[in-house]
Amino acid sequence: QKMSRAAERLRLLITHLDRPPAAIAGASSGALSSHSTAAPYTFGNNLLTPEQRLFYEENGFLLIKNLVSEEDIDRFRREFERICRQEIKVPGLVVMRDVAIAKSEFVPDQKAVSKLQDFQEDPELFRYCSLPEILKYVECFIGPNIMAMHTMLINKPPDAGKKTSRHPMHQDLHYFPFRPADRIVCAWTAMEKVSRQNGCLVVLPGSHKGTLQEHDYPEWEGGVNKMYHGVRGYDPQHPRVHLEMEKGDTVFFHPLLIHGSGMNQTQGFRKAISCHYASGDCYYIDVKGTTQENIEKEVKEIAARKYAVGDEITLKDTWAVRGRLVQGARISM
Numbered sequence: 467q468k469m470s471r472a473a474e475r476l477r478l479l480i481t482h483l484d485r486p487p488a489a490i491a492g493a494s495s496g497a498l499s500s501h502s503t504a505a506p507y508t509f510g511n512n513l514l515t516p517e518q519r520l521f522y523e524e525n526g527f528l529l530i531k532n533l534v535s536e537e538d539i540d541r542f543r544r545e546f547e548r549i550c551r552q553e554i555k556v557p558g559l560v561v562m563r564d565v566a567i568a569k570s571e572f573v574p575d576q577k578a579v580s581k582l583q584d585f586q587e588d589p590e591l592f593r594y595c596s597l598p599e600i601l602k603y604v605e606c607f608i609g610p611n612i613m614a615m616h617t618m619l620i621n622k623p624p625d626a627g628k629k630t631s632r633h634p635m636h637q638d639l640h641y642f643p644f645r646p647a648d649r650i651v652c653a654w655t656a657m658e659k660v661s662r663q664n665g666c667l668v669v670l671p672g673s674h675k676g677t678l679q680e681h682d683y684p685e686w687e688g689g690v691n692k693m694y695h696g697v698r699g700y701d702p703q704h705p706r707v708h709l710e711m712e713k714g715d716t717v718f719f720h721p722l723l724i725h726g727s728g729m730n731q732t733q734g735f736r737k738a739i740s741c742h743y744a745s746g747d748c749y750y751i752d753v754k755g756t757t758q759e760n761i762e763k764e765v766k767e768i769a770a771r772k773y774a775v776g777d778e779i780t781l782k783d784t785w786a787v788r789g790r791l792v793q794g795a796r797i798s799m
Contacts, residue, residue, distance in 0.1 A: 505523050514603075526720040527674075530717060534600070583617070584616075608745040620659075640761060645751055653716055670724040
């Protein structure tokens with residue numbers, strides 16, 4: 467009852483704010499955006515129910531059941547296998563391996579692939595980013611101009627006893643030198659059943675209303691995988707939600723939402739595919755003098771080693787080459 471009453475109030479407010487200015491008596495200024503002060507994190511385009519819209523506004527995430535077809539997920543899985551077996555080479559793709567796990571899934575004589583990052587040049591995997599069923603929801607959060615900025619296929623390996631399969635609690639905005647945060651959203655799709663046992667996502671509902679916090683490597687006894695920074699000072703008493711999901715379920719979440727994942731305590735690998743989207747009219751920022759300086763330093767060191775570039779490269783440069791337009795117009799990105 468409480469949720470439906472709140473949703474009804476939001477419906478009334480949004481209905482008023484979403485009407486074109488001409489329809490609002492006495493409206494003296496220009497167009498009122500459907501990205502309103504009443505609902506700053508969502509757009510009104512009639513796809514989300516008032517309850518769903520209110521849920522995202524309050525919590526910073528929204529789970530949509532059975533959104534991506536089994537057929538598509540099986541195709542993404544087969545492409546992942548081909549990449550692991552090195553049957554295809556994808557330009558710009560980063561293959562990350564777990565620091566503690568020696569046994570890979572498809573190539574037993576090398577460390578386990580824990581993540582593929584930046585698969586935007588792989589036509590089969592990039593298909594995920596342009597699935598109409600995903601984009602219609604993305605549009606509810608960031609509007610009609612949609613850039614795919616960051617792509618990942620996560621393959622959480624069974625933990626080898628070192629707890630390295632954990633992902634520390636973090637905010638994705640820490641990695642992104644573009645703003646505004648409210649015009650960025652992640653789509654994260656389970657490629658199989660995701661449970662507390664195999665390390666589902668854990669989120670702190672409502673934490674998206676806070677600010678970007680300082681991140682660094684957590685001081686964990688078993689070691690931490692490269693680039694897995696964690697939030698320095700969040701309230702450990704903050705209520706948590708474990709997002710258990712079935713194959714094809716998709717969660718959309720805000721880049722300031724504090725989230726992470728636990729250990730994979732099963733024998734199998736846990737797969738998910740995700741894309742971070744930003745509005746085509748987002749803009750880049752200089753992260754010097756901010757809490758993001760440490761990630762810029764690390765990214766520059768990696769770029770210098772990998773591409774033999776000098777110190778002149780910035781965090782912004784490394785993102786500008788990755789972003790791909792999937793819908794609408796690329797305005798300032």
